[in-house]
Amino acid sequence: MTDQLAxxxxxxxxxxxxxxxxxxxxxxxxxxxxxxxxxxVLSGAEAYAVAELLGQYAQLDPTDKLHQLAATMASRIYSRLGAWG
Structure with a gap:
């Protein structure tokens, strides 16, 4: 990507x-x-599916920083879905 676009x-x-x-x-x-x-931006069902995917990804390598971010985001989504479910 060019500096202009960045x-x-x-x-x-x-x-x-x-x-x-x-x-x-x-x-x-x-x-x-x-x-x-x-x-x-997502339905509750879509958000749940995203949280599941992030959770599965997070479990692949719990010590990796990207996987830890996935776990954090999955947790936040599940927390917000608590009011939905």
Missing amino acids: GQEPLELAAVRNRGDYADALTRLIDRGRRERCIT
Whole structure:
């Protein structure tokens, strides 16, 4: 991706160079997301399926930073679905 396009990328993921940078960028994005207002983008059933997939991914290597992020996001989704279910 060119520098010109990277500057236009609002989620700051275009500049990542490796898996560690990607995990760090996702962590910052998740932290930022906790301060933003929530919007509905998925049905409850879709959100549950996403949480299941993230949970399965997280179990593949619980010590890896990306897998830990997946576990965190699965947990947050399940928590929010608690009011849905």
